[in-house]
Amino acid sequence: MRKIMEEYTTLSFQRLGARQLSNLVASGAMSSSLPVLPTPLEEKYPKLPDSQQVSLEREIMANSVPPHATQLASNSGVVGHMFSSASGFTTDLHFSSAPHERHFTNAPFISQSSSDGISLPLTRSSHSGVFQSRPMSHYPRENNNISWSADQLQSFLDFPENVPTQNNQVESSNSGIMPSDDNTKRSDWQEWADQLIRDDDPSTPNWNELLADTNVADTELETAYQAPKPPQNFLVQQPQVHQQIPVLSGDLSSVASPSSSVTGVPNKPRMRWTPELHECFVEAVNQLGGSERATPKGVLKLMKVEGLTIYHVKSHLQKYRTARYRPDSSEGSSEKKMSAIEEMTSLDLKTGIEITEALRLQMEVQKRLHEQLEIQRNLQLRIEEQGRYLQMMFEKQCKSHNDRLKTLSSNLEESSAPLLDVMQHSAKNEVEPTKSCAETGNDIMDASAIPEESSRKMSRKQKEPESHSEDLNLEGVSGSDSPPIKRVKADDRSVASAKLASD
């Protein structure tokens, strides 16, 4: 981190020029349309075959901008569900049994919840607006704009340490010169923020194009997701699909994961709240005369939500009361105290405009992080999904191959012991077939297309620790249906030739 900061220091020196407020104001009105999304698929990293790449992008986009209806369907009309954390694996067995049909029965709730209060109609375009080049007319592009923030905000940052006002006034009067190391470092934050929000590669249009295909991609995606999976593993897309509001679908399902032996963690029913459930809660509270007068018991009774316990309501009520009497600010009482002090001293220094700009910058950075996280998450999901699919395919191949092997090897055993020895020497690794199936299944994930050599692994009978070839890059895994098939064929050949030879 430090090194990076130093690098950025030099940059920030260059970029801090004289700032004039008029400049600031003028350039603030500039409309620069910033393509917001970087391209995640670059030349540098191994290319998937083109078709794969495109469909991957599509699915990513489809994932990150789910259709309005589906998203609402999954999250609204939903009830907080409870699940236990037996081995930390709270599988949604009963969730998965809530199929898509439920979406549509919740339609009335959808329209209700989406139009409450001030929340705007979340139209499709507003979502996609996130990804397309939004006219960021307010976004300061010029160096000058950032330099002011570097200077002013850095005194913000100094606050916890330098309380005396004079210090900051001195700093803020310095035009463009950063006297101390500390200040330099602090201004780096703004530099980073700026750079992180900069213009991206020209290849971002990819995303915009893909976005147009969201509709199509969605249906594709849905089928893709459902095809390889049994209904049990209903993927994360809509984890909260449930019955209508008053009924909590969740029982305290304690599902122990098969892969963990010792849990040691006590079963604690954990409650997951949703906006709808909270709305129901608030209504009950209001009926009982407000957050101060309402009692957990009363609220519980009014809500009539199955599976909700008084314990849940009690803690939620407590949070609710706190939120109301300490109108939204960041958490942590220590921070609050500081902000009270700061309020007095800072007000003389910071003008409204600067604060506005600072907030804007903050917002931009946050938006950016959010987008990136969404993309990253979807990629991760996709990757694991693919891995699982491959594993499944491989296991299928394995099984049929093993069955075949058994019959063939019994033939071999009779006559070709010396020949087997020869074959064994030629291969590096020797693994027992059934074990290698699963392990090399993992290998497939980590290795490139398996060379023919390794096909001989399959016909070995002896057991030996397997060496994984993790360092190989995986390319064209998407087409890795072929390696298993190839292997089978290769084996057939080698076994068949052995058989022939023995004849």
Added chain:
Amino acid sequence: MKFGKRLKNQIQETLPEWRDKFLSYKDMKKLVRLISSGPSTSEELPDSGKAEAEFIYLLNSEIDKFNSFFVEQEEDFIIRHRELKQRIQKVITTYGPNGAQPSEVDYNKEMGRIRKDIINFHGEMVLLENYSNINYTGLAKILKKYDKRTGGLLRLPFIQKVLQQPFFTTDLVSKLVKECEDTIDAVFPVKDEEGRREEKGERKVAMLPGQSIFRNTVAALVTMQEMRKGSSTYSHFSLPPLNLTDSNYSVLPT
């Protein structure tokens, strides 16, 4: 190794209450080393088996930790989200042009406060998403290490379970974030020059709480970018490089 360091940096920058909620990456790595060194030495089997059991136990309890923290934060967010919307509505109906006591000064003053709060709120939610992601990444890495060292097959099935865990299913938070953005865009439209000059003289609350969020956010972005640069163990499971900046600035020391 790098991840551990980056995680540590991230934790340092994070909001104070979150510090101990992150993955104990270092500890788990130690365990993995312990496990893998077990069989090869003359230690008896129970020992390495014990380390292994401990590893699994730690995995599960870490996941529990994430889940608890995440779900609790989420609950807070739901409450605060609604309260913010209420506040906005109240200000509009009170001080707005059609309100009970229309007053532009009061309106702007209150809205200014709300704006700061809502932006910080937005930031916290995004940071929670980041929290979820970084812990997931850590888990994936440690599982990969485990498999590599012990020749086990823990990774694939385990990660599938993780994907379904509450702390990773961030759809709701994501939705709240988007709603928040929409609200901000609607209620705090981009001001033109005129509006800016008017704001000049206004007194505003200091945004110190926002600073830590801001820093944390920037740190998170930088971390993400760095983690996704090419590495020696790049595989099919790795994410592609992240390009957030101009090429001029993308040269960072490793």
